[in-house]
Each structure stands twice: as structure tokens, then as C-alpha cells.
Amino acid sequence: MRSMNRKIGVGVLWNLVGLFLTRGANTVFMLILAQFLAPEAFGLVAMAAVVFELGNAFVNSGLGQALIRSKTVSDLDLNTVFYSNLLLSAVAYSVLFAGAPFVADFYSQPELTALVQMMGLVVLINAAKIVQTAVFSREMDFKSQMKANALGAAISGVLAVVAAWYGWGVWSLAVQMLSAATVSALVLWLISHWRPSFQFSGESFGRLFRFGRHLLAEGLLDIAYQNSYVLVVGRFFSAEATGLYFIAKKFNDLLSQQLTNAIQQSTFPALSTLQDDNGHLRHKYRQIMQVSVFIIAPVMAIIAGLATPLFRLLFDESWQGASFYLQLFCAVGVLYPLHALNINLLNVKGRSDLVLRVGVLKKSINAALLIASIPFGVVGIIMSQIIGSLLALVPNAYYSAHLVGYPLLAQLIDVSKPIFAASVAGMVAWLVSGSISHELLSVLCGGLAGTLAYLVMSGFIRAEGFVLLFRKAKKVFGGRRRNDD
Numbered sequence: 001m002r003s004m005n006r007k008i009g010v011g012v013l014w015n016l017v018g019l020f021l022t023r024g025a026n027t028v029f030m031l032i033l034a035q036f037l038a039p040e041a042f043g044l045v046a047m048a049a050v051v052f053e054l055g056n057a058f059v060n061s062g063l064g065q066a067l068i069r070s071k072t073v074s075d076l077d078l079n080t081v082f083y084s085n086l087l088l089s090a091v092a093y094s095v096l097f098a099g100a101p102f103v104a105d106f107y108s109q110p111e112l113t114a115l116v117q118m119m120g121l122v123v124l125i126n127a128a129k130i131v132q133t134a135v136f137s138r139e140m141d142f143k144s145q146m147k148a149n150a151l152g153a154a155i156s157g158v159l160a161v162v163a164a165w166y167g168w169g170v171w172s173l174a175v176q177m178l179s180a181a182t183v184s185a186l187v188l189w190l191i192s193h194w195r196p197s198f199q200f201s202g203e204s205f206g207r208l209f210r211f212g213r214h215l216l217a218e219g220l221l222d223i224a225y226q227n228s229y230v231l232v233v234g235r236f237f238s239a240e241a242t243g244l245y246f247i248a249k250k251f252n253d254l255l256s257q258q259l260t261n262a263i264q265q266s267t268f269p270a271l272s273t274l275q276d277d278n279g280h281l282r283h284k285y286r287q288i289m290q291v292s293v294f295i296i297a298p299v300m301a302i303i304a305g306l307a308t309p310l311f312r313l314l315f316d317e318s319w320q321g322a323s324f325y326l327q328l329f330c331a332v333g334v335l336y337p338l339h340a341l342n343i344n345l346l347n348v349k350g351r352s353d354l355v356l357r358v359g360v361l362k363k364s365i366n367a368a369l370l371i372a373s374i375p376f377g378v379v380g381i382i383m384s385q386i387i388g389s390l391l392a393l394v395p396n397a398y399y400s401a402h403l404v405g406y407p408l409l410a411q412l413i414d415v416s417k418p419i420f421a422a423s424v425a426g427m428v429a430w431l432v433s434g435s436i437s438h439e440l441l442s443v444l445c446g447g448l449a450g451t452l453a454y455l456v457m458s459g460f461i462r463a464e465g466f467v468l469l470f471r472k473a474k475k476v477f478g479g480r481r482r483n484d485d
Helices: 002-036 039-060 063-069 075-107 112-119 121-127 130-138 142-165 171-191 202-236 239-272 278-314 322-348 352-404 408-434 439-461 464-484
Strands: none
Touching: 002 142, 002 171, 039 075, 039 112, 039 171, 039 202, 039 239, 063 075, 063 130, 063 202, 075 112, 075 121, 075 130, 075 202, 112 121, 112 171, 121 171, 130 142, 130 171, 142 171, 202 239, 202 352, 239 278, 239 322, 239 352, 278 322, 278 352, 278 408, 278 439, 278 464, 322 352, 322 408, 352 408, 408 439, 408 464, 439 464
């Protein structure tokens, strides 16, 4: 168990380092690009992204996750997945290329035809690195993946800024996406020890796809659902409104989804080894849930409190409408770890069929909420996501209760203290920042006050994540002192 904790801790550490380097670089470059580009440019990219992300989900087809989860993997399995993904990517890109004019007609944006056809190449590039990513994940080698992604983010960001400087407009964003995928894939190939050979097995494909097929269906469904909001905003509202929505969603995803995914990706391979031990699995998931919410809840609450001065500091007047959207999205972000980790648990248990079943139910409810929210504008659409996120807690946790005995009520009790402390921190950040007129000082002082308030409140009410991290730090530093003595 101690070895398991160490593997998880190292994996989470490298994933978080990769997150801050990669997403941090992307955020910096996005802020720079926003100085050159209008919201309409980001809106066009958001519209095009709906299409090629569906293609990416089709290419992945759950086979990569099946490789990671499998107890043993042969070279024949790896080659089968590699060639399957190449074939699927060719099919997916052909459909994207042929369908691009119809996408442009749907949005009434002629530029989208060439944009979709160019950005769709990301599907082919990503297909070439799925096996390398799975091999590194099985080996718990997240450091190598971090290097590839961070280098891709840095090089692609510089290229995009140069392109924007020379007046490429929306195409500078396409350059960023293509170059990031290309550099990441090249680095993974250079540092990976695995190379494909001419092997393919129908038996291997069938065995892996039996697990992956449900993830394929759920992946397509989830991406279609997630991007349906951009699709609706882009179809019924302006490209400018779509750009503002896109930027607010990007910030939220960076803070909530990427932090959670960094934890989720690093724990999945290790916890898959406990798939037959429900007691240990429940114990580890409970700890991961508590720590995840302890980290993410205050980030979302403090960002919500600082959204207005933050946008004034970082963006010009044309972007200010996105600050209120971000505040609303933060309510969704606080709950994201509960959703993601429950689904991760189903995958660890090998129940991808339940992932699909839960996904269909959740998306059906949220689709109805989305349709009902259209008359209320972009704010109404975001509010529908908040309501949908609350309702989705029930089906997400239903099978966790039956499979490992971790019901929704127990989960809510485990995360109630950090969410309460985060709410206090967000209010303190808002009050302090609102009393200072200078934007930079407002953000710095509000953020510091909110963070201190969160730590003090967490210690006072003994929030579980605070206690777990405090004990871990005490062991680490206590052990170092003994060694020094």
C-alpha cells in the first residue's frame, strides 16, 4: 500500500507539473493572442473545434484506456491498437474534410470550411501517439508525457503569437493547435522505446474493443454534449458571444477539469491494480475525492470572487462580458471532481457499459435543459449547466454505492467542509478586491486574503483534505529532520 501511495503521489506530482507548464503556457499565450484577436476569432475556432473533437473521440475509441487498464499487454495488442487508430483517423478525417462545407453553412460562417479542413489534421496527428501515451501511462511515467506536452505548448504558443503579429487572424489559432499536436507526438516518438511492427490481431482488437466500445460511445456522446453548448450559442447568437463564452469556459476547464484530470490520469493505472479489492479501492477513492475537492473548490471560489478585476487586468473592454460567465461556470467547476472520479471508478472496475448508461441518462436530461434555456440567452444556457451538474450527481454516484459501497450521501459529507470553507474564501476575496480600485492590487490582495481565509477555516473545521495533506507533510518533513539529525 505504501508503494501504491508513492506511485500515485509521484504520478499526480508530474501530472500537476505538466498541467501548470502546459496549461499555464497555453493561458499566457491565449492572453497574448487576445490582444491581437477579437472575440469573433475565438468564436470561429470554438465552432470548428466541435467537429474535430468528435473526430478525436472516434479515433481514440477507448482502445487506449483498454490498454492502460489491462493486467497484461502484448506487443501484438499494441500493434493492433496502433494500426486500428491510424485507420480510424483516416476515416474520421475524410468525413471531416467532406463535411466542412456543411458545417460552414450551418453556422453561416464561410471561413469555417477551410478552418475545419485544416484543424481536422489534428485527428491524424493524435492517432499516431495513442499507443505511446498508453505505454507511458502503464509504466506510470507521466514525466515523459509532461515533457512532450509542455514543449508542444511552448513552441505552438510562440508560433501562434508570431502568426497573429503578422495578421493571420483566426488562422494563428489553427497554427497553435496543429503545431502543439505535432510537437507532442514527435517528442513522444523520440523518447518512447516502443516501435510498431507489421502485426495485427482480430482477437486482440475484439478483446480490447469490448471494453473500449462503450467508452467510444460515451466519448462521442460526451463531446457532442459538451460542445452542444458552443453549437447552440454559435447558431443562435453571434460569433462575438461565442468567443466570450469560449474564453470563460476555457478558464473554467483549465482550473477545474484539468486539475481533476491530472489527478485522475495518474491514479487510474495504479488503482486498476486494486479493481478486485473493494475495501482498499473505496478507501483510496475516498482520499482522492477529499484531496481533489480540497484543492479545486477554493481555486474556483476565489476565481469567482476575483473574476471582474481579473478580466479588467488581463483583457480590453471587448472581453469584459465574459467575466460574469466565468463566475457562473465556477459553480459547475466545484462539482466537477465528484462527477469525474465516480466515472473513473466505473472504468477501474471495468464497467464501461455503466459509464455509457449513466452518460446517456445525464446527457438526455441536460439536452432538455439546454433546449429550454435558449430563450434566456447565454446566461440561461450556463444556468442550465449548473442545474444539470447538480442533477447529474445522482446517477454518477448510484453505481459507486453498489460497486464499492461509496454512496452519494457519504461523498457529499466528505466534500462538504472544503466547499463551505471555499465559499467563505470566495466571499472574502470578493470583499477585499472590491475595496481596492487598482486592478493588480485588487487581484493580488483579494487572492491572498481568500487563500488565507480558506486555510484558516479548513484548519478550524478540520476539513478532511486539509488533515490528509497536513499529516502527509508532517511525515515528509518530520522524516527529513530525523535524517538530518
